[in-house]
Amino acid sequence: MKLSPLQMSRYQYNPKLPGMLRNGISEICVQNGSATESVADQEKIKALFPNTYGKNEITFKKGQNTSAAKKQVVGVILSGGQAPGGHNVICGLYDALKATDAENVLYGFKGGPSGLLEDDYIIFDDDYINQYRNTGGFDIIGSGRTKLESEEQFAVVAEVCKKHGITAIVIIGGDDSNTNAAVLAEYFAANNTGVQVIGCPKTIDGDLKNEDIECSFGFDTATKTYSEMIGNIGRDANSAKKYWHFVKVMGRSASHVALECALETQPNICLIGEEVAAKKMSLSEIANYIADSVANRAAKGWNFGVAIIPEGIVEFVPEFSVLIAEINELLAGEKTEAFNALPTWKDKYDFIENGLTKESMAVFAILPESIQQQLFLERDPHGNVQVSLIESEKLFSELVKNNLAARKAEGTYKGKFTPIHHFFGYEGRCAFPSNFDADYCYSLGYNAFMLIQYGYTGYLSKVSNLSKPAEEWVAGGMPITKMMNIERRNGKDKPVIRKALVELDGKPFKYFEERRAEWAVETCYTYPGAIQYYGPSEVCDLTTRTLSLEQE
């Protein structure tokens, strides 16, 4: 068996384009919008992007194609972590490029930005591209995490482009990659290379979102995959009635993924990092909040539950961030060796106790020993604590266990608490894209080529009105500089696209907030089940609850 039945069948799926792009290449013209300004720090951003700042937003519409006839040689790269639909961006780009002129060429640079630097590529043809239509993964050309940001790198890229006669580069990536796309576009313009750059918004984390990007691609499929699993686990919990499941989900700092999964599955608990930060919650307060749900349910005879924990949660707990900073300081440089030389954990513990402030030591002392050891023993090459490796699902279940033990001693809790831990991340990044992501991504790629054909650079391929049927989607382009502000990174001012965190006054969070007290005590689980690609539209074509609430 070389290919699964679903893969064979998905090859036949025709992704839906926005209505305005359905009339054939010869019937797509540009409608100019207003000139743009960056969301903040306009003067600084303008100074950094003299050639590409302040351009007009544009949308496409039906009408005579007025773009100049010109042979296009386009290069495309995938940047960063996998997200379902990446293959379809490339398929849409390829189809529009070939439909415009069969002589046009599409290069795929392999393994992410490094492929562009190392001139490692394939040239797409029908046979190759057809193997990847509507499939998950980034295996079509691979991806990578090299950052394209220095002048030296840009010069190499310019050489590679010149060598192949490349007229445009499409960068499929997250906030950093799109920031870098804008910088590269400016460099190319400033140096009169004639090479255009177009970005496409990718990330399952959902944090590349603003008034111009309704959602990044992959978020829909990844959250549906996690929600399938969480729903199944909820049903298992409600059948066996004896386990509390602590489910950590990917999503980096922001809690968009956790929140969407909560809206889809209605668990007893879902922590939201942004709220924890806003309320300056301590670890003990969070544990107490969860333990309230455990105890209240136990009082009803229900010693089971489901709690969703966002991957980035601990970064948002103020006292924990302070602790991490102190630990990094305590073991900075040569101090690590002295620490490592201490023979037993007890000796190390004494060293830690002497080194931390009283406040941080109090936080440290309540951590489970496995987490304490992890903080000191598993460190990155710079000696820093690897926050992303902290098993926060186990951290919180352990803190809850201790909290419940105290309640039991006081006589206020009589239940049983048996936690089981899960972490979902890799399971969702390469799923077959949902119909939504298949359509959205194909449209992003198709649209990216139209932006190239009409001569735009430093633009993001933009498809909006996404909670409506694809027929009503709006396709166009937005200067990437419009989304930028200046942030301090590594001690320097840098122009960046602002990362979108969960907004506590946004409708998705508000919806959750209004219902969670009931969900915490009652059993309100919903069971989304597996992503469906065929069948009734209300099952197959709905996008996220987050997006539909935002656009209500």
Next chain:
Amino acid sequence: MKLSPLQMSRYQYNPKLPGMLRNGISEICVQNGSATESVADQEKIKALFPNTYGKNEITFKKGQNTSAAKKQVVGVILSGGQAPGGHNVICGLYDALKATDAENVLYGFKGGPSGLLEDDYIIFDDDYINQYRNTGGFDIIGSGRTKLESEEQFAVVAEVCKKHGITAIVIIGGDDSNTNAAVLAEYFAANNTGVQVIGCPKTIDGDLKNEDIECSFGFDTATKTYSEMIGNIGRDANSAKKYWHFVKVMGRSASHVALECALETQPNICLIGEEVAAKKMSLSEIANYIADSVANRAAKGWNFGVAIIPEGIVEFVPEFSVLIAEINELLAGEKTEAFNALPTWKDKYDFIENGLTKESMAVFAILPESIQQQLFLERDPHGNVQVSLIESEKLFSELVKNNLAARKAEGTYKGKFTPIHHFFGYEGRCAFPSNFDADYCYSLGYNAFMLIQYGYTGYLSKVSNLSKPAEEWVAGGMPITKMMNIERRNGKDKPVIRKALVELDGKPFKYFEERRAEWAVETCYTYPGAIQYYGPSEVCDLTTRTLSLEQE
């Protein structure tokens, strides 16, 4: 949102019955097969089941229904771990019961066998049952692990049946529960209670399988759910090209689940416990086998892979079983306290070193410290090592890491090895049943009622020819005693249904064995994707690779 779109939609699905059951209740008659004997120990089994042994196998066919008109009051229980489709067994049972006579009554005893002992029940009606059609989980009445096996319990059950006028009990469970169903049937017959007992074969583990049971229900959906995840992970591995994923899958002792997932996803490695036992492989040999794949792939520049580890693997490693037995002996009774009193892990380690044989100490010494500690610190109430809690996915990745370090020192390996661990179990036990499981389970329940109506007891509801379309399925009943032999359990001879392990000369394993050398070195992953309930039949209606290979 109370119900997911998929759940609403699945309510409308009409499960497919075997052709011979499609003509309405009045057109189902019995075709007698041969008298049966138990698979082994005939004299002993016969002596234990004087009233129910040696009955005929029967099948149903189209023809005048000749069953006696009699009001049926049936009780049903779910026993043991969840498996997708349990709800549909009850729906099929209910529909046949009500179609036969609207006055018939179906009781559901809650929380498994204990519901029957405690007389805790609901009475099903259309409104209630319709909420559970084609859904996953056992939440319709809950399940439990109480064993129904003593005369005292049987007497209580007889009282409960008498109180409600119950004419038959349907037990939905695994090998033990069906064994107990046969014993209960014999008790009822011997005591002239007039209550019949019918069993239905449930377990995701796939180990309830013999010449009469082609597969237990739930295995199809659970393995498809795990394969979806493993396929997604394989695609992620092949995109990121930097991680080795070690995936443990549920399935208890037998490796059916692991093997089926391997046939569906074509990973680099899949361990099969039965083979490890047959070849008397040591932990080091297994680690070396995996490390060969890692090293061979690294030589091609591929520092990524996927390995499937069956949950029960360590029990099959002979040297590990000896070690466990020695540890249990070493800490038996009061010795545990002396051990626990030792102040440091080093003291404990010395104690262990003195207590184990040289051979077992050699095995113990190569284990990662976390597993060493787990063996001694996490013990069941009887002081025994909890083999099922051993994180074998971490055990093997750690052993592989050490093996690779030795190769690196020798200069025979130059790659990078970064393992990531997963465990899939709870994610698949309560998924919406695949069309196959929805159809099979509904048929099992419908068929169970026909067996009741025709007066059979001690029978298993049997539906066969399952790799063919449902139209061609064969429905009937088989005396449970036919599947029994005598096994020694807890020092006593007991009649039991033999657990089916993976057969090393069976077609599924042979298929795997012929291909795995290529899979280990090349990248042959297939990506099954999410279970589909709508759409092309080749995507939605295929059952397991295991079954189709067995019935080829």
